[in-house]
Amino acid sequence: MKLVIVFMLAIIPVYCRTNSSGCNALDDAIAKTINSSVSMEEYHETVQKYTFLPYIRRTMEKFKECFAKQSNETQHNVFVMEFAIYNSDKCSGY
Incomplete structure (x- = not known):
């Protein structure tokens, strides 16, 4: 399951880059x-469409x-990782 999480989070910069109007929806x-x-x-x-x-x-x-089964620390770390990805050189400006 951790591999699935990594793949889904790794797609964030690609989605952000290819669909500039979708980042707010993705964040939500x-x-x-x-x-x-x-x-x-x-x-x-939220995700029905x-x-x-x-x-x-x-x-x-x-x-x-x-994610519901994860600790608060793990959930917080995912937010930290998402922030780092969005503020990386690869994603900023898209």
Whole structure:
């Protein structure tokens, strides 16, 4: 599962670069994925336009559940990593 997390987070700069209008939506989706206090219903409202296929929806649910089981420290570290990625030379300016 850690490998899946790494791949999903590694795509952030690529998504940011290829879809400049999507970064705010991506930030919101990541924040709600990581935040264990966000209900699954609220999460579905956030990601519904990206999860139109059943298998994508199930995968996103599992991804959300994975983060819900993590410690607060791990969740915070993901936010730190996201911040570092967005402020890297590779992503800034897109």
